[in-house]
Structures are given as C-alpha cells and as structure tokens.
Amino acid sequence: MSAPFIRNYHYNYIKKQTDQLLHAIRTNAELKILQSVRDSAEAKVTELFPDVSEAHKQMLTSFTALETADDFHKYLKALEPHLDAFPPITEKQIQKLFPKNKKLKTPDLSAIDHRYTTYLSWTDIATNKLFIVYHRHGQFVGVEGRFTPTNKKSYCFICNRYEELVLFSAISKKRPAKSSPDYYKAVGNYMCMHSHECNKNVTDPSALEKFLDSVLN
Incomplete structure (x- = not known):
C-alpha cells in the first residue's frame, strides 16, 4: 500500500463534498443541476490533491458517480487506510x-484517534487555561492562553462552523523593536468549546496556522 496522504482536514473536506452531492440527490435536483454538483465536487477534490497519482485521483473522485447514502458511507470507509494521522x-x-507549566495536565493521548486530528487541544479548568499543539514544518509547536466561555454559539475561527464557543486569548511572543520591558500583546479569537467537534469539521488549517504565527513568530 502507498504511504498515507489524506490529512484529517482533507478527509473532512471530501466528506463535505459527499454530503452536498447526497443532498442534491435526495432533493431530486434537476439532472443539469445534479451534474453540475458532481462536476464541481470532482474539480474541488482534484484541486485539493494536485500531485497524486492517476490511480489515487480516480479513487478520490469516484464518489461523484455514487447514488445512495450507503454507497457514500462505503466510499468514506475505503479512504480510512489512506489517512495520514497526526x-x-x-x-x-x-x-x-x-x-x-511545572504541573501541566496533559490530555489522555490513548483516547485520541490521531487519524481524525488536525490539532490537539485541551483545557485545564483549575488554571483557566487552554492549550493547543500543532505539527508544522516537521515539528510540534504549542500555544497556551486563557479561555473564557461565551455561553453562546457562533462561528469558530478554525473550522468556520456554528458551534459553542470560547474566547481563547494568548500572549504574543512578538516584541516591537525598543519596546518597554513590560510590553505585551494579547491575541484572541473565538474557537470551538469542544476540540473534538472542531477536528471533525475543520477543512482548512490556514486560519489556525495564521493565528499560531501571530503568537509564536
């Protein structure tokens, strides 16, 4: 078998395309509209993997010819061996x-399915802190900050889905030239309260990477 090449956010993106196609089928869309949805889904998934082999391309886009929910389920299951885990x-x-953090409380790593993980995140209620671990450029990076429950739903900056949110605020390590010793800058954003839900929804990590850059670099 070839090396895994589908990241979690790729998988979520593909699933999003299958959901949209299945919706078009179930709502009895006109043939021209349905074909347009199929063509659009194929183009979007193909664009996501510009360098894969022809065999992989055919495997990835084969869902565009499917008709039933069971077919789509089997298709997504067939992709699982190709998932590139966190x-x-x-x-x-x-x-x-x-x-x-000398008394850092870490998550239960054995309970995490790394295949469906784009980033690790957990909270420490005792210290009111939230931690994020991400893998980029061949190494792990970590960011910690305060979290404040919002008690409301809105759009998460990471997955762009309508979910329960917390305000995550981290101190940036960037310092302007000749800044005073007590200078600091907080960088905040609203993100999913439950990271496992966010990891199921995220289809593009660029917003998370931009946030990490604003804190770490």
Missing part, C-alpha cells in the same frame, strides 16, 4: 512545549 506525541514532548 504524528504521535508523548507526554514528555508536550511538557517540553510548555516548560513554564
């Missing part, structure tokens, strides 16, 4: 990302 990380590696 790299394995140990508790010690996480602790090294947050060296100032």
Whole structure:
C-alpha cells in the first residue's frame, strides 16, 4: 500500500463534498443541476490533491458517480487506510512545549484517534487555561492562553462552523523593536468549546496556522 496522504482536514473536506452531492440527490435536483454538483465536487477534490497519482485521483473522485447514502458511507470507509494521522506525541514532548507549566495536565493521548486530528487541544479548568499543539514544518509547536466561555454559539475561527464557543486569548511572543520591558500583546479569537467537534469539521488549517504565527513568530 502507498504511504498515507489524506490529512484529517482533507478527509473532512471530501466528506463535505459527499454530503452536498447526497443532498442534491435526495432533493431530486434537476439532472443539469445534479451534474453540475458532481462536476464541481470532482474539480474541488482534484484541486485539493494536485500531485497524486492517476490511480489515487480516480479513487478520490469516484464518489461523484455514487447514488445512495450507503454507497457514500462505503466510499468514506475505503479512504480510512489512506489517512495520514497526526504524528504521535508523548507526554514528555508536550511538557517540553510548555516548560513554564511545572504541573501541566496533559490530555489522555490513548483516547485520541490521531487519524481524525488536525490539532490537539485541551483545557485545564483549575488554571483557566487552554492549550493547543500543532505539527508544522516537521515539528510540534504549542500555544497556551486563557479561555473564557461565551455561553453562546457562533462561528469558530478554525473550522468556520456554528458551534459553542470560547474566547481563547494568548500572549504574543512578538516584541516591537525598543519596546518597554513590560510590553505585551494579547491575541484572541473565538474557537470551538469542544476540540473534538472542531477536528471533525475543520477543512482548512490556514486560519489556525495564521493565528499560531501571530503568537509564536
């Protein structure tokens, strides 16, 4: 078998296309409209993987010819062996990302399905802190900050889905030239209260990466 090449957010994006196509089929869309949905879905998925082999391309776009919910379910199951999982990380590696937190509480890593993970996130209620771990450019990065429940639903900046949110606010490590010793800048954004739901929805990590850049670089 070839090396896994479908990231979690790719998988979510593909699933989104299958859901839209199935909706068009179930609502008895006109043939021209239905064909347009099929063509659009194929083009979008193809664009997502510009460098894959022809065999992989045919596998990825085969859903556009499907008709039933069961067919779409089987198609998505068939993609699972090709999922490129979030790299394995140990508790010690996480602790090294947050060296100032001597009593850092880490998540139960054994309970996480890394195939369906774009980023790791967990909260420490005792310290009112939220932690994010992401893998980019071949290494792990970590960001911590305060979280404030909003008690409302709106759109998460990471997955852009309508979910229960918290306000996550982190101190940026960027410092302007000749800034005073007590200078600091907080960078905040609204994100899903439940990261496992966010990981099921995220289809593009660029918003998360931009946020991490604003804090870390």
